[in-house]
Amino acid sequence: MSISGDVNEANHGKTHLKNVLMALVISTFIVIVLSNTDTSFAADTEYEGAAYCAECHEDEMKEWIGSSHAQALTDPEFQEEWESLGSPESCLSCHTTGYDSELNEYEATEVSCEACHGPGDTMQRDTSVELCGGCHSGPYPTYEEWVDSGPAHGEADCLMCHDEHTNELTFETSTGTCGQCHESHVDEVLQTRHGEAGVECADCHMIEVPVDFIKGTPAKTGHSFSLSEQELDCSSCHERPLSKHDVLGEQAYSCLSCHGAIHELELQLVNKSVYPLDDSVPLCAQCHNERYTAWEQGTHGDYDDPKAQCTSCHDPHDPIISNISTLEPIPQREPAKQTPVLPITAAAVVVEILLIWAYVLRGRPNV
Numbered sequence: 585m586s587i588s589g590d591v592n593e594a595n596h597g598k599t600h601l602k603n604v605l606m607a608l609v610i611s612t613f614i615v616i617v618l619s620n621t622d623t624s625f626a627a628d629t630e631y632e633g634a635a636y637c638a639e640c641h642e643d644e645m646k647e648w649i650g651s652s653h654a655q656a657l658t659d660p661e662f663q664e665e666w667e668s669l670g671s672p673e674s675c676l677s678c679h680t681t682g683y684d685s686e687l688n689e690y691e692a693t694e695v696s697c698e699a700c701h702g703p704g705d706t707m708q709r710d711t712s713v714e715l716c717g718g719c720h721s722g723p724y725p726t727y728e729e730w731v732d733s734g735p736a737h738g739e740a741d742c743l744m745c746h747d748e749h750t751n752e753l754t755f756e757t758s759t760g761t762c763g764q765c766h767e768s769h770v771d772e773v774l775q776t777r778h779g780e781a782g783v784e785c786a787d788c789h790m791i792e793v794p795v796d797f798i799k800g801t802p803a804k805t806g807h808s809f810s811l812s813e814q815e816l817d818c819s820s821c822h823e824r825p826l827s828k829h830d831v832l833g834e835q836a837y838s839c840l841s842c843h844g845a846i847h848e849l850e851l852q853l854v855n856k857s858v859y860p861l862d863d864s865v866p867l868c869a870q871c872h873n874e875r876y877t878a879w880e881q882g883t884h885g886d887y888d889d890p891k892a893q894c895t896s897c898h899d900p901h902d903p904i905i906s907n908i909s910t911l912e913p914i915p916q917r918e919p920a921k922q923t924p925v926l927p928i929t930a931a932a933v934v935v936e937i938l939l940i941w942a943y944v945l946r947g948r949p950n951v
Contacts, residue, residue: 629702629703629704629705629706630703630704631681631682631691631692631698631703631704632698632703632704633691633692633696633698634648634692634694634696634697634698636704637696637697637698637701641697644697644749645697647747647749647750648696648697648749648750650750651749651750651751651752652751653694653695653696653699653751654694654695654696655694656678656679656680656693656694656695657676657679657680657693657694658693658694662679666679669797673685673688676688676690677719678695678718678719679695680692680693680694680695681694681695681696681698681699682698682699682703691703695719700715700748711741711742711743711748712741713727713730713741713742714727716742717730720805722802723795723797723802723803724795724802724803724805725802725803725805726805726807729804729805729806729807729808730807730808732808733807733808733809733810737809740765744764745761757784758784758785758786758787758790759773759774759784759785759786761785762785762789766785769847770785772847772848773785773847775848776847776848776849777849778849783821786806788811788816788846789806789809789810789811790805790806790807790809791804791806791815791816792804792805792806793815811846815835816835816836817835817836818835818836818839819835822839824901825901825902826838826901826902827901827902827903827904828902828903828904829841829842829900829901829903842867842900844856844858845858849861851863851864851866851867852867853866853867853870854870862893863893864893864894864895864900865892865893865894868894879894
C-alpha cells in the first residue's frame with residue numbers, strides 16, 4: 585500500500601471515530617430528553633396527518649404553519665448542524681412526528697398536531713411543562729433551567745408565556761410577557777434610561793449560550809432567568825471602559841457593585857441601601873473612607889449642599905479625570921530688561937566726590 589493510501593485510511597479512521605463519539609454524546613442527551621416524559625400512545629391508533637386536523641381546526645392550523653414546530657426538521661439551521669454531526673437518528677425523535685427508532689421511520693417531517701395531541705382522534709389536552717420538557721431538554725435544557733429558576737416560575741406553565749400553536753410569546757415583547765407577573769419591576773424599568781431605550785427583560789435576564797456537542801456541553805436557553813454577573817456584559821451596550829474601578833470585578837460584577845438597584849438604575853450600598861444617581865457621596869464613602877473624612881471637614885463637605893457631590897468633580901467610570909475643566913494657565917511674565925549697573929555707580933561716585941570738594945572749599949578762609 586502507498587504512503588498516501590495509509591494517510592487516507594488513517595484520516596478516514598479519525599473521521600469515523602469522531603462521528604461515533606458525536607453520536608454517542610448526542611444519544612446520551614436524547615436518553616435524558618426521553619426520560620422526562622411518557623409520550624407513548626395506543627399502539628392501534630394511526631396517525632392521520634396535519635391535514636386531517638385542519639378539516640376542523642383551520643384557525644389553529646394557520647397559526648401553526650408558520651411556527652418553528654412546523655419547520656422542526658426542514659429548518660436550514662437545523663439541517664446544517666445535523667449534517668455536520670453526521671445526521672444522527674436520535675435527533676429525529678423530537679424533530680419529527682411519530683418516529684419509530686427501530687424502523688428509523690417517521691410519520692411527518694415536522695412537530696405536528698399529533699406530536700402533542702396524540703395520533704388520530706386521541707386529542708389529549710396536556711398543557712403540562714413535562715410534555716414540552718420531553719423535547720426541550722438535554723442539549724437544549726429549557727425544561728431543566730425552568731425547574732431551577734425557583735418556585736415563583738414553577739407555578740407557571742409554558743403556555744403562560746408561549747402560544748401553543750405559534751410558539752411565539754403571548755405578548756409582543758418579552759417585557760410585556762414578563763409584566764404579567766412582574767408588573768412592579770417592569771414599571772420601574774420603563775421609567776429609566778433602559779426603558780426609554782427599549783431594553784427588554786430578555787436582553788439581561790435570558791443570556792443564551794450555544795450548545796457544544798463535541799464537548800458534551802449543553803446550551804443555555806436563558807430560562808433560568810438569572811442575572812449572572814459572569815454572563816451579563818453591560819459593555820455590550822455601554823461603551824464605558826472602567827479605569828481604577830475595574831478592580832471591583834469582571835464583566836457586570838464591577839457595574840453592579842455600584843448600580844446594584846438594577847431595575848431602578850440607582851446606586852446601592854453593600855448594606856442594600858438605595859440612593860439616587862445624583863447622590864453619590866454615601867456610595868463613594870463606603871470605600872474611600874479617608875478621602876470622605878477629609879472632604880467632609882473641608883469647604884466642599886457641607887452635605888446639606890446637594891451640589892457638593894463626588895461626581896461633580898470625578899467621573900465615576902474614570903475617577904482620575906476631573907469633570908471640571910481647569911482654568912486657562914496663568915501667562916508667564918517676561919523678565920525685566922537689566923539696566924547697566926556700572927555707569928550708575930560711577931555717576932554716583934562722581935557726584936559724591938564733587939559734593940565733598942564743594943564742602944571743603946566752602947569751609948576754607950579767603951586768602
